[in-house]
Amino acid sequence: MSNLSLDHHRIRKDTPLFARSVYLDAAAAAPPPLPVVEGIASYLKDLSRLGPYLPSFRAKTYEQVEEVRSKAAALIGARPHEVAFTSNGTEGLNLVANGLDWQEGDEVVLLDVEFHSNVVPWLRLERERGVKVRTVTTDGEGMTTAEAVLAAVGPRTRLVTISHVLNALGTVQPVEEIGQALKQIQPQVLYLVNAAQSLGLLPLHVDRLHCDFLAAPGRKWLRGPEGSGILYVREDHLEEIRPTLVGWGGTEWQPAARTLRHPATAKRFQAGLPNIPAILGLGLAVDYANQLGVAATAAQTGALVQQMDDLLRRIPGLAVYGPVQPEHRAGIISFNVTGVDPKRLVTVLAEQGVIIEAGTFMAEVALAKYGQSVVARVSPHYYNTEQDLVRMADLTETAARGAES
Numbered sequence: 421m422s423n424l425s426l427d428h429h430r431i432r433k434d435t436p437l438f439a440r441s442v443y444l445d446a447a448a449a450a451p452p453p454l455p456v457v458e459g460i461a462s463y464l465k466d467l468s469r470l471g472p473y474l475p476s477f478r479a480k481t482y483e484q485v486e487e488v489r490s491k492a493a494a495l496i497g498a499r500p501h502e503v504a505f506t507s508n509g510t511e512g513l514n515l516v517a518n519g520l521d522w523q524e525g526d527e528v529v530l531l532d533v534e535f536h537s538n539v540v541p542w543l544r545l546e547r548e549r550g551v552k553v554r555t556v557t558t559d560g561e562g563m564t565t566a567e568a569v570l571a572a573v574g575p576r577t578r579l580v581t582i583s584h585v586l587n588a589l590g591t592v593q594p595v596e597e598i599g600q601a602l603k604q605i606q607p608q609v610l611y612l613v614n615a616a617q618s619l620g621l622l623p624l625h626v627d628r629l630h631c632d633f634l635a636a637p638g639r640k641w642l643r644g645p646e647g648s649g650i651l652y653v654r655e656d657h658l659e660e661i662r663p664t665l666v667g668w669g670g671t672e673w674q675p676a677a678r679t680l681r682h683p684a685t686a687k688r689f690q691a692g693l694p695n696i697p698a699i700l701g702l703g704l705a706v707d708y709a710n711q712l713g714v715a716a717t718a719a720q721t722g723a724l725v726q727q728m729d730d731l732l733r734r735i736p737g738l739a740v741y742g743p744v745q746p747e748h749r750a751g752i753i754s755f756n757v758t759g760v761d762p763k764r765l766v767t768v769l770a771e772q773g774v775i776i777e778a779g780t781f782m783a784e785v786a787l788a789k790y791g792q793s794v795v796a797r798v799s800p801h802y803y804n805t806e807q808d809l810v811r812m813a814d815l816t817e818t819a820a821r822g823a824e825s
């Protein structure tokens with residue numbers, strides 16, 4: 421069934437966890453494959469073997485960091501100087517929110533189903549800087565349209581931000597259509613795409629998105645290490661974003677002239693020493709993703725989600741939430757079973773070596789569309805097999821039948 425260019429046997433062997441457990445929580449974080457882990461370990465060993473500041477080692481390390489920047493940029497169709505390394509997705513969103521020169525009365529447009537980290541930076545601007553946050557109401561599946569977003573854009577709108585894929589429902593927003601329509605009709609409005617749940621899962625290209633900014637962590641679908649992430653800033657906006665942190669890494673300071681300058685590259689956001697192990701791991705995760713091909717990954721994961729959906733819907737008393745049409749959903753399925761506490765289900769499955777998650781997913785508005793506040797969530801990735809899904813569904817069915825009797 422695999423369209424992937426690496427064989428499934430090799431993919432499974434690259435992650436020792438899969439010999440023991442069924443892992444179905446990529447939406448939280450996916451286990452990094454061995455090449456990522458070993459690359460980081462090898463760098464750390466070299467640190468203690470050679471010394472961080474052995475000149476040749478240091479020079480090579482910085483070269484590698486720049487190679488990773490180029491690879492990460494290429495993955496999203498950007499140029500290296502437009503990509504900054506961050507520690508997570510939230511940091512990138514904050515760098516944009518806190519870096520723009522807001523005027524009282526400026527407006528930000530976002531969706532009612534936005535994830536917490538893409539709401540609070542804007543709400544804080546509302547509280548502290550007189551910025552107005554306009555919220556677009558999505559449909560019953562948490563989906564919006566370019567028309568709905570444009571209808572919320574007014575003369576004072578400075579920025580529109582959209583999460584590509586919803587973390588609780590898997591809803592895929594029409595981010596390319598929104599970007600295209602926005603730039604056609606209101607080219608001065610900035611567009612920030614939150615790719616937290618799509619980097620490594622769906623093909624991304626900043627030109628096709630027509631976005632000015634894109635933020636994402638590396639640890640989810642890309643399978644990079646915790647503590648890795650990227651922020652893309654389109655070249656012509658680099659100088660509009662004032663670095664939140666300043667220091668030796670991203671600021672030129674000439675004491676005699678008392679001048680302070682930030683380079684017109686994304687390095688302006690790198691105030692001090694970057695998280696080199698995480699960055700090197702991110703680069704190896706990009707290599708791994710490229711070996712498979714992100715388009716093939718999207719197709720494979722789409723097929724697995726569909727299979728998972730079919731299996732879950734057969735279970736008595738189980739309701740699946742999120743888009744019905746497969747093309748409107750990516751990677752994530754949420755559900756509940758009558759009479760079964762979703763958190764208890766997580767524990768029961770974990771005891772059997774099946775890892776899923778349950779919670780509010782900080783997505784109260786999205787879940788309220790289905791009358792839910794807490795749900796169970798599965799997020800299969802290309803490394804899962806049909807047997808993984810059947811095992812998860814069988815255990816869930818046993819829990820459902822237990823609740824019935």
Ligand SMILES: Cc1ncc(COP(=O)(O)O)c(C=O)c1O
Pocket residue numbers: 447448507508509510511535537538583585586587614616617636637649
């Ligand atoms: C949709 C969405 N946006 C943003 C984030 C924040 O990412 P991070 O935890 O890397 O800051 C997440 C994390 O779960 C997410 O799911």
